[in-house]
Amino acid sequence: MKFMNFRNYIMFILPALLIYLLFFAGPIFSGLYYGFTDWNGFSFKADWVGLENFREAFRDPLLLTALKNMLILSVVVIVLQHSFSILLAVLLDQKLKGIVWMRAVIFFPVILNTVVIGYVWSYMYAPMVGFLPKFFDAIGLHGLAALDWLGDPSLAIYAIALVMVWQYTGYSMMIYLAGLQSVSGEIYEAASIDGAGPWNKFWRVTLPLLIPSVIVNTVLSVIGCMKMFEHVFIMTQGGPANSTQTFGIMIYQYAFKTSQMGYGTAMAMILSVMILAVTYVQIKLLSRMEVAN
Amino acid sequence: MSRKKGFWRSSVWSLSLLAVLAGCGSNAASDSNGAAGGTATNAAGSDSEKEPVVLKLTTWNPISQTVVDKFQEKYPYITIEHDKVYDQFREIIRTRIVSKSDMDMLWLFPNQVAEFSKEDVLMDITGSPWLDNYLEAAVKLGTVDGKTYGVPYNSQPIVMFYNKTLFGELGLEIPQTWDELLAVSEQIKGSGTAPMVIGSKDGWATQFITTAQFGLYQHDNPDVFAQVASGEKKWTDPEFSTYFDGMKELADKGYLLENSVGLSYDQVAQVFKEGKAAMWPMGEWGYSENFDADFSAFELGAFPIPVNRGDQPLVTSLVSDNLLVGVSWSKHQEEIKLFMEFVADPEIAKIWSDETKQAVTVKGGTSETYSPLASSLQPLVDASEAQIFPSMTSSIEPVMFPIFQQILLKQDVDTSKLLEQLQAAQNKDI
Incomplete structure (x- = not known):
C-alpha cells in the first residue's frame, strides 16, 4: 500500500520534475561544464581549459568596477528604498479614505516592464532634451539642469540606482505593509499605556516587529543588485567608459558579444557563488538581530 | 493490475512528452543531411508541378516588398516570409544558429560570416555568375578563405x-x-x-x-x-x-x-x-x-x-554590413539561389534602393532618387x-x-x- 502511495506521488511530480530537469537542472549542469571550456557559443566543439577562465576572470580589470557598482547599488537601494518603503508602509497602514488607491499608485511602477521603465528614464535623464533638464531649468535650478545624469561616469550608477528605488519601493512597501498588519493592536495599546509616543512606538515596537520583513526585503534587494542587468543594459549598456559595468552586463557581453561563452559562463558561476555566500551571511546576521529583538 | 497498466501508460506518456520537448530544439538538425536532395527535386520540372516553398528571410532592417512581390510573381510556387528582428540581431541569430532553427536566408554582419563560415552553417555560393553584378569589394567582404558565402546588399x-x-x-x-x-x-x-x-x-x-x-x-x-x-x-x-x-x-x-x-x-x-x-x-x-x-x-x-x-x-x-547569406541546412537551397540571383539584377536593385531609401552594392543598381x-x-x-x-x-x-x-x-x-x-x-x- 505504501509502495502504491509512493508511486502515485511520483506520478504527480513526474511531469514537473521532467520539465525541471530539462529546462533548469540540465542547463545548470551543462553551464558548469562549459565554464571550464573555451566554447564560443555557436561552435559544435569546445576544448577543456581547466581553471583558465576563472584565473582570467580574477585578472579582469572590469571585475573591480562590477564589484564596486554592486556595492553602490546595494547600499543606495537598501538605504533609500527601505527607508521610503517602511515610511510609506507605516503611513498607508492607517484607516484613511482612498488608502487603497494610494497603495495602488505607489505599487504601480512594480508592474511596469523594466525595459519600458529604462527607456522612459533614459528620456527623463537625457541632457538638453530630457524632462529633468527642462524641469530643473524651468524652476531655476540651472546647475542640476546641466547635469549629464547617464553620461557622467561619476553620476551614472547613482542615476540608475534611483530608478531602481523608484521602481521597487512599492514592492518593498507591500511586504512591510503585510508585516505591519500582522502586528497586534494590543501591543500598541500596551505601549500607549506605558507612555510611549508615536516616535517611540515606531522605534521600539513597529521596527523590531518588522525584522522578518526586513530580512526578506533586504535579501531580495541585495540579490537583485548583485545580478543587475536590465536597467543598466537599457540605460547605459555598462557605459560611459565602463563606469556602470555589472556582472550581468559583463556576462552578457562576454557570452554573446565577444563569442566567449565559456568565459561568460565561468563569470556567471562566480556570481552565483557570491550571491549564495552573501545571502547566507545576510540571513544569518539578520536572523541574529531577530532573535535579539 | 489496472494500476500497473496505468503506471506504464503514464510513464510512456511522460517519456513521449520528453521526446517531443527535446525534439523542439533539434528537428532542423535532422533535416540538414537531406537538404541538397530535397531542393534538387523541387528545382526539377516546371513551376506549376513544384511543391509550394516558403523561404524565410530574416533581416534587421526593412526590405523592399515590391521586389518580393515581383519575385513571387516570377516564381509563383515560392513565398517569401519576412522575419524582421528589430533588436539584438547578432545575439538572436547566434542562438538560432546553435539550435539549427528554421531559417533559409538572412542578413549577417561581416564578422559573423567569418565566424560562422568555420562551422559550416552557411551556403557556399562561390562562382555563382550573378556575383559579377556586385562591386568587387562587396564580394570580397563575404569571401572567407577563398569561398564566398554572401554579399552585402546595401551600401x-x-x-x-x-x-x-x-x-x-x-x-x-x-x-x-x-x-x-x-x-x-x-x-x-x-x-x-x-x-x-x-x-x-x-x-x-x-x-x-x-x-x-x-x-x-x-x-x-x-x-x-x-x-x-x-x-x-x-x-x-x-x-x-x-x-x-x-x-x-x-x-x-x-x-x-x-x-x-x-x-x-x-x-x-x-x-x-x-x-x-x-x-x-x-x-x-x-x-x-x-x-x-x-x-x-x-x-x-x-x-x-x-x-x-x-x-x-x-x-x-x-x-555595407548586411550580407545576404543562405543557411546550409535549409531544404530550399536552389530557391535561395534563385532569390539571390533575382536581387542581383540592377533593375530589381533599383526598386529595392528606391523603396528602402539606400544605395546598393549591385553595380548600376542604386536609384538616382533614393534619397x-x-x-x-x-x-x-x-x-x-x-x-x-x-x-x-x-x-x-x-x-x-x-x-x-x-x-x-x-x-x-x-x-x-x-x-x-x-x-x-x-x-x-x-
Missing part, C-alpha cells in the same frame, strides 16, 4: 551631416581635409554654436570620426584589416599610432557639444535638428531614420568626413575614393567603444596605452 556612406543654413550664414565651404575641418569648426565655435555633436550612450554611434580613417588605411594597404585579424599586423604598429588622435583633438579643442555624452543615437539626432550643433558624423541612414520629408528647421546637407591629412586622399567609407540628399551627396562621394568599411572581429567593438567614450569624456588617456588595450582584445580573436 551607405559615412558622412558628416551639416547645417547648410548656418554654413551659408558664416560663409563656410565644405571642408576637404582634416585641417579644413578644424578651421571650419573653429569658426563655428566662434559664432557661439557647438561645431559637432557625438552622443555616446549607444557605443556604436561614437565611432565615425575615428573609424572614417579605416578607408585611408585600406587605401595604403587593401588587406590591412585581414592582416590585423590574422595577427600579421598589430594595432600598436606605427601606421595606427594616430588612430585616436583626431577624436581627442576635437574633444580637447572644445569642438564637441558639452554635456552630450549621455545622449543616445536618436537623442543626438534631435539635438542636431534643434540646431544645437552644426555637424553630426553618422552613416547616411541617419537621414532616413531621423528626418521627415517636411523637416524645415534648416537646410540639411552631408559631405564625406575629411579625415585625410597632408597628401592623403579624401576617402569615403561605405558601410533627397543623394543628388548633392553622390557627386561628393564620387569625387572621393570609396572604400568598403572593413569587418572587425568580435572582441574589438566592446573594447573600442568604451575607449571612444573615455576620449569624449576628456579623461586623461594615453593613446598608446589605448592601442595596447585594443591589441589585447584583438589577441583574443586570433
